[in-house]
Amino acid sequence: MKFLDEAKVYVRSGDGGNGCVSFRREKFIEFGGPNGGDGGKGGDVIAMAVDGLNTLIDYRYQQHFTAQNGRAGMGKDRHGANGVDAVLKVPAGTQIYEEDGETLLADLAEAGQRAVLARGGNGGFGNAHFKSSTNRAPRHANPGQPGAEFTIRLRLKLIADAGIVGSPNAGKSTLLAAVSAAKPKIADYPFTTLHPQLGVVDVDGREFALADIPGLIEGAHDGVGLGDRFLGHVERCRVLLHLVDGTGGDAGAAYQTVRTELSAYGHGLAEKPEILALNKADAMTEDAIKEQVALLKRAAKKPPLVVSAVSGMGVPDVLRALFKVIEQARRAAAVPSAADAAWHP
Numbered sequence: 141m142k143f144l145d146e147a148k149v150y151v152r153s154g155d156g157g158n159g160c161v162s163f164r165r166e167k168f169i170e171f172g173g174p175n176g177g178d179g180g181k182g183g184d185v186i187a188m189a190v191d192g193l194n195t196l197i198d199y200r201y202q203q204h205f206t207a208q209n210g211r212a213g214m215g216k217d218r219h220g221a222n223g224v225d226a227v228l229k230v231p232a233g234t235q236i237y238e239e240d241g242e243t244l245l246a247d248l249a250e251a252g253q254r255a256v257l258a259r260g261g262n263g264g265f266g267n268a269h270f271k272s273s274t275n276r277a278p279r280h281a282n283p284g285q286p287g288a289e290f291t292i293r294l295r296l297k298l299i300a301d302a303g304i305v306g307s308p309n310a311g312k313s314t315l316l317a318a319v320s321a322a323k324p325k326i327a328d329y330p331f332t333t334l335h336p337q338l339g340v341v342d343v344d345g346r347e348f349a350l351a352d353i354p355g356l357i358e359g360a361h362d363g364v365g366l367g368d369r370f371l372g373h374v375e376r377c378r379v380l381l382h383l384v385d386g387t388g389g390d391a392g393a394a395y396q397t398v399r400t401e402l403s404a405y406g407h408g409l410a411e412k413p414e415i416l417a418l419n420k421a422d423a424m425t426e427d428a429i430k431e432q433v434a435l436l437k438r439a440a441k442k443p444p445l446v447v448s449a450v451s452g453m454g455v456p457d458v459l460r461a462l463f464k465v466i467e468q469a470r471r472a473a474a475v476p477s478a479a480d481a482a483w484h485p
């Protein structure tokens with residue numbers, strides 16, 4: 141399946157139906173009075189997050205969403221039918237912006253959440269509505285109100301608990317493939333991964349979602365390589381796994397390059413908890429490992445875990461370290477603070 145994480149969509153809510161001017165006319169009934177019904181309400185445009193979608197690819201094929209107009213009111217006090225809503229089904233993690241791409245309209249982080257993007261116009265009142273003691277035969281009705289039309293932008297940010305960052309070729313995809321059922325493309329050239337991949341990892345019987353994103357190189361924040369736009373997908377992660385290739389020159393320098401890009405991107409990425417791992421230990425001598433560990437320690441001010449995504453060496457420790465942070469964050473999110481408890485005795 142193709143992956144698409146940005147889309148532009150044109151939406152239009154329905155117009156309200158017009159109110160009706162009508163009078164009761166029946167044999168033997170004098171002064172029948174006004175009986176024009178109200179118009180129906182126009183349909184809304186609604187966005188809804190659903191399970192089972194991982195991409196916005198559907199919005200490449202359908203870019204116009206129009207809700208139905210309300211029907212006009214009719215005689216004999218008949219109300220016009222309301223217009224049917226137009227519903228945009230989006231994957232959980234989709235943010236909806238105005239056309240400028242900056243003003244957030246809705247943030248649908250979880251399946252089941254919904255947001256009304258454009259309200260349908262109200263139907264107009266029929267003349268029956270305007271009957272009063274002083275005006276028993278009103279000859280006017282309201283027109284329906286128009287719906288709204290505008291362009292919106294959808295932006296998907298994958299919801300993963302942990303995200304793997306690192307230089308191209310660090311072995312990010314190899315690791316994801318080793319620990320989950322995901323089947324990312326793996327090859328010994330940079331930028332094998334062109335768009336993010338998600339996998340579900342099992343640690344000691346508990347699960348978390350792990351995202352693999354394209355590699356970062358110096359200048360990514362200026363668009364070098366694949367740029368840094370995919371970093372949006374790790375913005376919501378609770379923890380980052382920073383993977384460094386032990387066979388690719390100075391590990392400390394490689395670490396620093398990626399850290400610089402994370403800082404330049406902003407959005408709190410540089411402040412996220414980070415688990416650091418030196419990869420490809422299977423292809424290194426003992427001395428080389430020692431040397432790279434020392435370089436990394438100096439650059440990161442913490443010792444790295446030493447792993448091999450290919451042989452699996454050290455990988456369970458990495459997963460446990462990630463899960464520890466995730467679990468803490470999950471607990472913190474689930475347990476209300478003492479201050480909350482005081483407000484809801």
Ligand SMILES: Nc1nc2c(ncn2[C@@H]2O[C@H](COP(=O)(O)OP(=O)(O)OP(=O)(O)O)[C@@H](O)[C@H]2O)c(=O)[nH]1
Pocket residue numbers: 306307308309310311312313314315325326327328329330331332333334353354355356419420421422423447448449450451
């Ligand atoms: N010896 C050894 N090779 C590895 C290990 N992990 C990955 N590789 C190799 O390194 C190369 C790059 O691996 P990928 O998993 O594609 O690297 P990546 O970080 O996803 O790269 P991009 O997607 O380009 O950013 C492949 O040839 C892998 O087989 C490891 O632990 N040991």
Ligand SMILES: [Mg+2]
Pocket residue numbers: 312313314324325326332333352353354
């Ligand atoms: Mg990759």
